[in-house]
Amino acid sequence: MISARELMRCRSYDLTELTNQILHQKRKEIEYEEIRNMYLLSPHLLKLIELTLLDSTYILRIMYELNVIPLALQITNICGNVMTRTLMGGRSERNEYLLLHAFTEKNFIVPDKEYKKKQIVNEGNDDEDLDGTRTQKTQGKRKPAYAGGLVLEPKKGFYDKFILLLDFNSLYPSIIQEYNICFTTVNREAVNKSINSDEGELVDVPDWGLEPGILPTEIRKLVESRRQVKQLMKGDVNQEQYIQILMKTKDTVQAMNLDVIYGDTDSIMINTNCTEYEQVFKIGNRVKAEINKLYRLLEIDIDYVFKSMLLLKKKKYAALSIKKAPDGSLIEEKEMKGLDIVRRDWCDLAKEAGEFVVGQILSGENRELIVETIHSKLIEVGEKVKNNDIPVELYHISKQLTKNPEDYPDKKSLPHVQVAMRFNSKGGRKMKAGDTVAYVVCEDGSALPASQRAYHPDELAKSETLKIDTKYYLANQVHPVIARLCDPIDGTDAAHLAECLGLDPSGYKHAAKQEEMDDDDALLGGVEMSDEEKYKDCNRFKFICPGITCGREIIFDGVFTGAEQFLECTLSKCPNKDCEVQLAGIIDQLVNQLTNDIRQHVRSYYQGWMKCEDTACGMVTRKLPLTFQRGHPICSACNKGILHTQTTDSWLYTQLCFYQHVFDYERAKMKLSDKEQSMANTRLKDYKEHYDILKNVTTKWLRKNAYSEVNLTKLFDGLSVLKTEIKMES
DNA sequence: ATGGTAGGTCCCACCT
DNA sequence: AGGTGGGACCTAC
Numbered sequence: 001m002i003s004a005r006e007l008m009r010c011r012s013y014d015l016t017e018l019t020n021q022i023l024h025q026k027r028k029e030i031e032y033e034e035i036r037n038m039y040l041l042s043p044h045l046l047k048l049i050e051l052t053l054l055d056s057t058y059i060l061r062i063m064y065e066l067n068v069i070p071l072a073l074q075i076t077n078i079c080g081n082v083m084t085r086t087l088m089g090g091r092s093e094r095n096e097y098l099l100l101h102a103f104t105e106k107n108f109i110v111p112d113k114e115y116k117k118k119q120i121v122n123e124g125n126d127d128e129d130l131d132g133t134r135t136q137k138t139q140g141k142r143k144p145a146y147a148g149g150l151v152l153e154p155k156k157g158f159y160d161k162f163i164l165l166l167d168f169n170s171l172y173p174s175i176i177q178e179y180n181i182c183f184t185t186v187n188r189e190a191v192n193k194s195i196n197s198d199e200g201e202l203v204d205v206p207d208w209g210l211e212p213g214i215l216p217t218e219i220r221k222l223v224e225s226r227r228q229v230k231q232l233m234k235g236d237v238n239q240e241q242y243i244q245i246l247m248k249t250k251d252t253v254q255a256m257n258l259d260v261i262y263g264d265t266d267s268i269m270i271n272t273n274c275t276e277y278e279q280v281f282k283i284g285n286r287v288k289a290e291i292n293k294l295y296r297l298l299e300i301d302i303d304y305v306f307k308s309m310l311l312l313k314k315k316k317y318a319a320l321s322i323k324k325a326p327d328g329s330l331i332e333e334k335e336m337k338g339l340d341i342v343r344r345d346w347c348d349l350a351k352e353a354g355e356f357v358v359g360q361i362l363s364g365e366n367r368e369l370i371v372e373t374i375h376s377k378l379i380e381v382g383e384k385v386k387n388n389d390i391p392v393e394l395y396h397i398s399k400q401l402t403k404n405p406e407d408y409p410d411k412k413s414l415p416h417v418q419v420a421m422r423f424n425s426k427g428g429r430k431m432k433a434g435d436t437v438a439y440v441v442c443e444d445g446s447a448l449p450a451s452q453r454a455y456h457p458d459e460l461a462k463s464e465t466l467k468i469d470t471k472y473y474l475a476n477q478v479h480p481v482i483a484r485l486c487d488p489i490d491g492t493d494a495a496h497l498a499e500c501l502g503l504d505p506s507g508y509k510h511a512a513k514q515e516e517m518d519d520d521d522a523l524l525g526g527v528e529m530s531d532e533e534k535y536k537d538c539n540r541f542k543f544i545c546p547g548i549t550c551g552r553e554i555i556f557d558g559v560f561t562g563a564e565q566f567l568e569c570t571l572s573k574c575p576n577k578d579c580e581v582q583l584a585g586i587i588d589q590l591v592n593q594l595t596n597d598i599r600q601h602v603r604s605y606y607q608g609w610m611k612c613e614d615t616a617c618g619m620v621t622r623k624l625p626l627t628f629q630r631g632h633p634i635c636s637a638c639n640k641g642i643l644h645t646q647t648t649d650s651w652l653y654t655q656l657c658f659y660q661h662v663f664d665y666e667r668a669k670m671k672l673s674d675k676e677q678s679m680a681n682t683r684l685k686d687y688k689e690h691y692d693i694l695k696n697v698t699t700k701w702l703r704k705n706a707y708s709e710v711n712l713t714k715l716f717d718g719l720s721v722l723k724t725e726i727k728m729e730s
Numbered sequence: 731a732t733g734g735t736a737g738g739t740c741c742c743a744c745c746t
Numbered sequence: 747a748g749g750t751g752g753g754a755c756c757t758a759c
Contacts, residue, residue, distance in 0.1 A: 090732045115731060141752085148735030149759060171759090265736085265759045314737060315758045338738075338757055345740095345755065399755065413742065414754075451741070480739090736758080745750080 002089045003068040011344045011398050012436035019058045022065050027058060031458075032428025078222075102214050149265025151314045157488045159261070159271055160364055162280040163306040163319065166287060167267035169299055173219045178297045179205045182213020245281050258287065262311060267303070269311075277322065277330070280305050307332065308362045312339070312484060320362045334362065340481045344436075349394040350477040353381055357485050371491040374482075378500035381478060385470045386502065395468055396438045396457060397477075404433045415439055415454030423456055441473070442466040450476065474501045483508075531661060537651070538658040539601070543593050546586065550579040559668035559691055560680070567676050569687040584690045591697055594659065598701050605652045610643040617641050656702050663695040 001013045010021055019027040028051060030038075038044040063069065068087075076083040081097035096113075103110050168174065175181065185206035194203050206213075259271040270287065272280050284302040291300045309319035316338040323331045340346045341354040356377055360370045384390050399416035405424060411417040416437040423437075424430045431437060439454040445465065446453065450472045460466050479501055483494045495505035545552040554575060561575075562568045571590075574581040583590065610633070612619040617638035625636040625643065633643040661667070665688045669680045 088732090092733055095733080144735055146735080151736060151759085167759095267759080316738070337759095340739090343739095343756055402754075408754090410742085410753080416755095449741090476740095484739095734759100738755105738757085740754085742753090743751090746748090 003063065003066060003072070003087065006089060007066050007068070007071070012438070014435070015055060015058060018062050022062050023058065025058075027055070032426060035428075098218060099214070102218050106214060108214075150263075151265065152260070152263040154262040154311045154314060154317070155259075155271075156311050156313070158361060159306075159309045159311065162272045162274050162277070163261070163309050164270040164272055164280060164284045164287070164302060165267060165304040165306065166270070166284065166291075166300050167303045169301055170223055171266035171298070173223055174298045176219055177216045177223075178295060180208075180210055180213055180216050181206065182215040184215075185210050185213040245278075245285060258283075262317070264315060268300075277305065277324075304335065306335070308364050310358065310361050310485070310488070312487065318358045318362060318485075334358070340484065344398045346481060347395050347397050347473065347477050349381075349385070349390060349473060350481040352394070353377070353478050354481040354485055357482055361485065361489060367489070368491060371489065374486065374492065375496070375500045378478075378482065378497060379502075382474060382500065382502040385474055392440070392457065392460070392468070395440045395473060397440070397454075398436050398438050400436045401431060401433050405431060407433075413449070413451045415441070415451050418452065419454050419456050419459075422459075441469045443469045471503075475503050479503065535654065535658040535661065538655050539597070541594065541597065541659060541662055543583075543590060545574045545576065545579060545581055546589065547574060547576070547579045547581040550574060550576050550581065552576045552579065554583075556662050558662060559665050559687075560672065560676075564673070564675060565679075567672070567679050567684070569684050569691075571687050571690050572684075584687060587690050587693055590694060594694060594697050598656065598659070598698065601647070601652055601655055602701070605645075605647040607647075609646045611646050612638060612641040613644055619643075620646070653702075656698050659698040660695055660702070663691045663698070665691040665695075 001015075001018075004010065004013050004018055004022075008021075010017060016027045016029055019025050030048070030051065035048070038048045072083060072086045075094060076086045079086075079094040079098040080101045081094055085093060100110055187203060190203045259273065260268055261271050262269040270283070272283050274280050274283065281302070284305070288300055288302065292298075304319070304321045305323075306319040307322050309317060311317045318334065318336045318339060321333045321335050323333070325331050336342050336358065339354065339358070341351045341358065346354075357374050360373055363370065397415075401416065401420060405411065405417050405420040408414060408417050411421065416439055419439045420431040420435070420437050438457055440457055440460050441450050442453055442455050442460060443466070444453050444455075450469065453469065455463075455466060460468070475498075479494075479498055483497055486492050486497060493508075495508040498508045499505040541556045543554045543556065545554055552574060556570055559570060560567055561570055569584075571584045571587075573579075573583060607622065609620060609622055610624075612635040617635055617640070619635050619637040619641075621636075621643070623636075625633050635641045635643050665680075669677055672680060
């Protein structure tokens with residue numbers, strides 16, 4: 001059981017489940033009451049003995065299948081600990097032994113191990129023992145000892161363009177190597193002070209000149225040997241092609257807007273807005289190259305290319321990954337993270353329905369068709385449930401006991417604890433901490449809340465009166481799982497989904513979708529945007545006509561006006577009929593105006609007005625607060641929200657692109673009819689140089705500023721956080 | 731005594 | 747009635 005916990009993921013780790021999962025055999029369970037009876041007749045007793053021996057062979061065969069002994073031996077050889085201890089689980093002891101050997105070899109004397117009690121958030125005397133020592137009986141949340149990985153707010157929604165997933169390989173080990181983090185190199189006093197203070201002061205990274213520490217050296221050995229093993233396992237598949245891609249990276253000169261849609265700790269997801277596999281790889285490799293330049297050892301790499309993706313929440317998404325097989329064909333694979341479907345505490349009925357829905361959404365089919373298919377599937381599920389046409393196993397819900405059942409202070413409303421208590425009261429095998437309890441929610445004639453109507457599957461099987469609570473399963477299992485998946489999908493909503501399942505839809509709001517589109521999203525969104533859309537938040541270029549009798553405000557929205565034989569250039573003359581001013585003749589004034597406008601925007605960008613992200617607070621300030629959380633300024637008004645700059649670099653970038661666009665003669669020409677194009681090439685062609693002058697003004701500003709070519713901002717935001725982390729923020 | 735933090739979701743008690 | 751905070755569980759990294 002312990003080894004299986006370490007080596008595989010499973011709903012439950014009891015022998016019946018493992019035998020089923022690994023050996024694909026059905027183990028016969030004997031109920032406690034039966035055992036006594038089996039002693040009454042010798043054939044029955046023989047049967048009992050036979051079953052017991054069979055259990056032993058199951059255990060041996062499972063260990064064989066999982067390679068338990070060779071793997072444990074390998075770990076023990078590497079760490080130099082005791083093999084029985086390896087087999088007993090517990091990871092830290094293995095690390096301790098590995099380091100003890102490494103330090104001893106270098107003639108260090110290692111201090112005795114200290115056992116420290118961990119601080120509980122809610123200070124109080126309630127779990128103080130008689131002798132005054134603090135116990136950890138109340139496993140209330142501890143205050144985290146240090147800050148963990150940053151998780152970017154995802155740009156939720158469904159994507160059908162290729163998504164790149166890049167991640168740092170073995171981030172923490174690499175950080176340790178990159179910055180030479182070791183017990184021997186880090187200022188331990190400062191670390192302890194930092195841990196014990198509430199402020200979480202930062203500790204400096206070790207000086208660059210120091211000798212490599214023991215920890216980084218050991219980690220390098222481990223990472224190297226792991227890399228070798230991986231290489232051996234991979235064989236020579238794909239290598240040639242891999243290198244070739246790498247070589248062509250330089251060719252991708254085209255400036256691109258990298259749209260970072262999500263990231264968790266050591267990874268970044270980029271919407272490439274692209275539908276060509278090879279092209280996606282080029283983009284990915286460019287990013288990779290940019291980032292890897294920054295570090296000595298830290299290395300980012302392309303992990304996945306997703307063909308379509310449903311991004312729901314932090315740590316919750318589904319995607320269709322594609323890989324090239326050795327024969328060149330593309331292999332698709334579903335990748336699901338965090339969704340209810342991958343959790344064991346939802347019943348299979350809900351999970352299977354959810355799996356179907358995810359499959360549909362990712363299929364890339366026509367949206368209306370998908371919605372229709374989902375609806376009819378739900379109608380089918382609803383009817384099957386009502387007609388008792390569902391195998392009872394699909395209703396099983398599993399939850400693990402984290403304490404022994406009797407140790408829960410509030411067991412009344414924890415279904416799995418109640419079921420375990422009843423099970424234990426029968427005598428025989430006792431369910432205890434770490435066991436997984438299966439239960440079903442039943443109608444039992446009482447009016448109690450669902451959480452108090454949970455029964456062991458055996459109780460349901462034996463009872464005449466208990467019945468599956470079908471409404472609970474439709475409303476509280478299937479519906480929420482499906483509704484969450486469909487949230488970003490247009491054409492359906494919680495109420496409609498409920499209706500399909502045969503539930504009363506009035507309780508579910510026909511609410512608008514949860515759309516969290518901010519300016520950034522609009523700018524970089526997943527769909528290819530029209531120019532109007534892309535530049536909708538931009539300031540237009542306005543100019544007051546200097547004509548003595550005119551003074552008209554002229555708005556430049558493009559190069560050409562009118563159509564066909566009446567086609568004109570916006571620079572030819574003032575739009576005021578009675579005004580004779582030739583705009584192309586006063587190009588210097590226009591250049592001045594444009595330069596001023598751009599300066600204004602750049603200034604406002606550097607002035608750095610910030611706004612609190614908490615809309616309830618809404619604080620606007622230029623004063624940088626004194627408190628930071630992982631590199632982000634915290635609003636001093638509400639002490640909660642993160643302050644964001646109002647004129648963002650991406651906005652400024654778009655604004656400059658907009659000016660460029662307005663004066664782009666060649667590009668505007670492409671959109672004209674054939675007849676108009678020929679006019680643009682003849683009668684109007686002299687205006688081109690005037691537009692070019694204005695266009696070049698903006699191009700110069702775009703070049704001048706770092707935010708121009710590639711929008712890596714978010715990405716580097718993430719990276720700077722990583723840098724902060726290695727300063728061991730407490 | 732027996733790796734960690736971040737984060738979503740459900741449920742209940744408690745408050746306004 | 748509706749918000750909030752904490753416990754419990756499970757997952758991502």
